Amino acid sequence: MHDVIVIGGSYAGMAAALQLVRARRSIHIVDAGQRRNRFAAHSHGFLGQDGVDPAEIWATARRQLEAYPTLRWTEGRVVAASGDKDHFEVTLGNGDVLSGRRLLFATGVADQLPPVPGMAERWGRSVFHCPYCHGYELHQGRIAVIATGPNSIHQAQLLPEWGQVTFFTNGSITLDDDARQSLAERSVQIEETRIDRLDGEADIVLTDGRVLSFVGMFTAPACAPASKVPEAMGCELMETPMGIQIRTNDAKQTSLPGVYACGDVARAPHSVSLAVGDGAWAGAQLHRSLVWPDS
Structure with a gap:
């Protein structure tokens, strides 16, 4: 006992x-x-x-x-x-x-990661959830935030402390005028084209064929x-x-x-x-x- x-x-x-x-x-x-x-x-x-x-x-x-x-x-x-x-x-x-x-x-x-092809393989390496744990090492470069729901808006608002942020709604959230304004006040760019897959170290391939490169990506699983x-x-x-x-x-x-x-x-x-x-x-x-x- x-x-x-x-x-x-x-x-x-x-x-x-x-x-x-x-x-x-x-x-x-x-x-x-x-x-x-x-x-x-x-x-x-x-x-x-x-x-x-x-x-x-x-x-x-x-x-x-x-x-x-x-x-x-x-x-x-x-x-x-x-x-x-x-x-x-x-x-x-x-x-x-x-x-x-x-x-x-x-x-x-x-x-429970969002169903984005390539994310699981990069989890903990170039895709993160905590900026306090991983943000500093990104050296204020380009950062992607991949939305999973309303909580992701807060994540996108916080991360400009660590770099230049692009917020990917990826069909998981609809932004109202207040949310758009709050993101704009933090200089967050909004990308509403859906993600096809993640590639390379931290590249996002969109469904329209564009490839956007970042130093790191964040999501809120x-x-x-x-x-x-x-x-x-x-x-x-x-x-x-x-x-x-x-x-x-x-x-x-x-x-x-x-x-x-x-x-x-x-x-x-x-x-x-x-x-x-x-x-x-x-x-x-x-x-x-x-x-x-x-x-």
């Missing part, structure tokens, strides 16, 4: 686990090895780790965690979870069953929990402008007593820095729930 089973061993899950093992609690991390930023070569905006390969940040954090004797780490996928506070069971894909007093879902989210287990277990979900996430209270507890969630799956907006902070807070709150279980 572990004190806490952490489902998801990326930045948020590890940050939570660090608080708990330093309180000498028994922690078992189960990680499926699907970090959301695995496509990116560099992580930016994370204090002390700016420009570092995110895989290196992850590997360093895991090594530091595994120095604590109360941590166990299993590489695998959780397929089911059940039980109640102080008596949870987690089933892995290989049939193993783990027991824990608390559960923490740090499973992250899956990005809808997100959903990467694992179906929290929903199947009964955790309440909520809709945000960025997609679906697990609903939690200020202590990071879900709608189920004893079940917590943190990181991208339980907060918006998303970044490594915010995930680490959210995970650290969740770890502290989990520890408090073990010390004072009736509070």
Whole structure:
């Protein structure tokens, strides 16, 4: 019987686990090895780790965690979870069953990219979602924003801080006069011809045959929990402008007593820095729930 089973061993899950093992609690991390930023070569905006390969940040954090004797780490996928506070069971894909007093879902989210040919291959390389993570390295060049819905207008309004922006509506949004005026005030060009495909490093081929070249492209994909287990277990979900996430209270507890969630799956907006902070807070709150279980 572990004190806490952490489902998801990326930045948020590890940050939570660090608080708990330093309180000498028994922690078992189960990680499926699907970090959301695995496509990116560099992580930016994370204090002390700016420009570092995110895989290196992850590997360093895991090594530091595994120095604590109360941590166990299993590489695998959780397929089911059940039980109640102080008596949870987690089933892995290989049939193993783990027991824990608390559960923490740090499973992250899956990005649902718009159906533009060539986008998936460039995701994290020349197509991004966060300007704070990737905007500076574009050196104020030409930037494309590919719309996915109304939230993309805000993205297009923000990105002129990092370069010269062209906003591609791509049939996914109709701009009213107010939206057009707000974009014009930010010197954003509007392109309403549909996109045929992405090509080269950051080229957009339009259906009329034109090819427009950029130093980088941004889009706002809808997100959903990467694992179906929290929903199947009964955790309440909520809709945000960025997609679906697990609903939690200020202590990071879900709608189920004893079940917590943190990181991208339980907060918006998303970044490594915010995930680490959210995970650290969740770890502290989990520890408090073990010390004072009736509070």
